[in-house]
Amino acid sequence: MKKTSILVSIVLVLTFVLAACAPQATPEPTQPPVEETEEVEEPAEPEETEEVEEPAEPEETEEVEEAPAFEGVTVQFWHVYSDEPGEGLQALVDEFNETNEYGIFVEALNQGNYGDVEDKVNAGIQSGDLPDVVMAYTNALADWYSVGSVADMNPYINDPEYGLTEDQLNDLYPHLKAAGSTPDGAWIAYPMTQSANVLVYNFTWAEELGFAEPPATAAELEEVICAAAADNATKGADFEGTGGLVYYPSSTNWLHFLYAFGGDELNEDRTAYDFSTQEAIDTSMYILDLKEKGCIWQTESYPNPEQAQRKALITMSSTAGLPYYEAAFADEGNEDEWGFIAAPGPDGTLAVNAFQQMLGVIPSTEDVEMASWLFVKWLTSPEIQARWVRISGYYGTQVSTEALLADYAEENPVWATGVQLAAIGPSEPQTFPAWSSVRRTINDMAAELYNATDQAAVEGILATLTETANELVEEVQ
Template sequence: MLNVAFMLVLALVACEGTPPVTPAPGTQGSVPTRTPAVTNFPPPVSQATATPTPVPVIEIDTETLGGVKVTFWHAWSGPAGEAIQSLVEAFNAENEYGIVVESAYQDNYNDLYDKIDNAILTGDLPSLAVAYNYQIQDWDANPGLVADLEPYVNDPQWGLTPAEQADFNPTFWGQEVIDGKRTSFPAQRSAQLIYYNLTWASELGFDAPPGSPDEFKEQACSAAQANKTDADPQNDGTGGWVVSTTPSAVLSWIYAFGGEVIDPLGAGYRFNTPQTEAALTYLKELYDAGCAWQSADDYPDEEFAARRALFVTGSLADLSFQTTAFERAGNADQWTVLAFPSPEKQPVIDVYGPSFVLFEATVEEKLAAWLVVKWLTSPENQARFIAASGTYPIRSSTLDHLGEYAAEHPQWSAALELLPFAQSEPGYASWSVVRWVVSEVGTQVFRYYFTADRIPATLELMDETAAELHARSGE
């Protein structure tokens, strides 16, 4: 059956041509909506590049920027969309050059991706867009399409000083450089986290969050046993961890067990490792022991708020939804967020999110677009966006403007403490499909007919499938 599942993935790719793109949280309409987490960072093997010595590379008369129009396509909706529109309006009113930004909301990242593809054919590209890194890499395969931001970042007049560059989170900053070219600039970052009920854990006899997979299992099994033996038969079979097989969740467990999914030679993917086998075996055993269970709901907010789960997996951007679920349930339990526990005491969180991309245009239009990016990511302006979106600040000094927000959002503050454990996912264009292979493997692990002794053969097939998908992408 696993072979059939993989073949379905391959068949979909062959039939549809362009790999599907999953929209980010809060991008599908006029109110905040939630979608599966997306993970789209460049391959670690390609990240490290030396910062060139700043030299004058952008020679332009500032008067020529007056009246330059920057078309800006994005897919932010709800409070985040309102915040970005307000910021664009402020830029138009305040910038000293007379640059005019025209922002256009594109419904979601699928639509944005398709519209950019169409615009490539018609030659009517926007000046600036926000997209996921694997999308940007796909566009960058077209010569002369995506602008290199490195000259803008390092320009002594228009760029960022070394101190300003050092202000950006290093996990996010290096991810935008592929083979020496800065194809994008960080715009927003979320994370995959474990939500944890502190109050219930304390009642179960645990005075600290789990620090290892064994401790995670102990607490999950204790919660499952508590629900099994209480007076409510309706909650039997619940109480531990609600299974999540999103690409981010499965990959987070692989990373927590020390797994690496990028081939060390930079030639695609490598899933068939002892670490990945150990991660999947652990999850299978957790489930078979009755300490993890599958909910019918895509988002287990209500399960977590009703004490039908001690642990659930969710994103940083979804914290407000979980808070609302506790309020609806009338539950005053204290809860927090955790990284994925590691046998080596090296916990992991998976970070992901879209980036700014500039398309080749006139010298004036590209510089104007870069100045928009620089202005939007200034500490003060980014703080306004973070307060609306609930995601991570991309630079340290932004926190100076978020003191009140942090005090009012304790789970968000707890998530900030986990940033040192951040790890990125592959940024290959092929990752848009390979990640669904990861998800399908996770789904199979929790099937009743799947046994742990099938994991080695599954990983071999996983490598073969990923290699074929990567080859089809032309990378």
């Protein structure tokens, strides 16, 4: 033991000295001949990348025709899937590597959760070490696009040889192009799958409480959750204070209700943020009212076990949480019928908060960017997408994917209820300037709104939110 540790340390000292000496030595050669290195220093590629950003399609296709093969091009792909979905994705990538006709090799790497990926890309922007394809939410991609670290995919999507055909473009759900494009028209985020923040609803329990149909208006929603809360109040210690709706005041959940109330984040001509609207006030007052009546409550973690224990009639969750709900219900031995519904507004508007799992291409050379796009295109092609949906439980982005999943929908009725919901949307204005920061502010403000005492306070908070949001826009412009 002693010997080995000494050995290790000696080796370490040596390697360290070697490693540490080298960087020190580098600044010294200031005088040596300049000619030699200049050859290395001026590779033609970096200049070319600039051209890529300006969509100059005809030129590109020429070049591509001259060198059609992507033999030996390696594409690094950062994603967020570990465990079983990660293995499933890896299997798809392996298949691509074996079968693609271009000779592209994709290296798929799991980088933790979305937050980890963001941290790593932000650090990579400083150092220059970035992947070629990255999976992220649109707002993060928009942030990186604003500093030139995400490419506009338009030239590739519209490429006559490798791009999408008219039919393929029309196959994509219509809102997705807008969702992935910046206000100035750059297509920076291509959807891999979709999901939505929905209400998870216990049909059986609601029926027992006397509600045969899921709530169609905000008033009906209030009725049913308050009935559930009242029901649980009689059940004993463990159920005290539970029941109704698990509402955690986060930006996702607050915006979800705002959409149901017909609200929006932007002003009418969509030039600035505006939260001082009647809809936003109504939403916040509605939630405050539910809180006062004791019909909503919070858990410190995902609320699926509570739903399975009948401690919550309705919870708010991403559709991607489906397997965890299934597990929780199975774990409890609860046979209730449950499923996804949309939040209803006062006038019966139904809304969810839809998200897309986006793929972005990082600027490099034209060849690599095109190869990256080809991989993105393959991964999101209906057939592959359908297989990925079966693995991951997300939703497809194209009409033809839906058709391929008919049997899966039949086997998974709950999942099937989400298909339409994801399509109703709406989505957050993720490519609007400063959305990442504004979203964070909304998260803080949603908590403040939840702690507000009266309407005047609510109005004050919303006014502050509007002001802060527009200041944040100024900061990034």
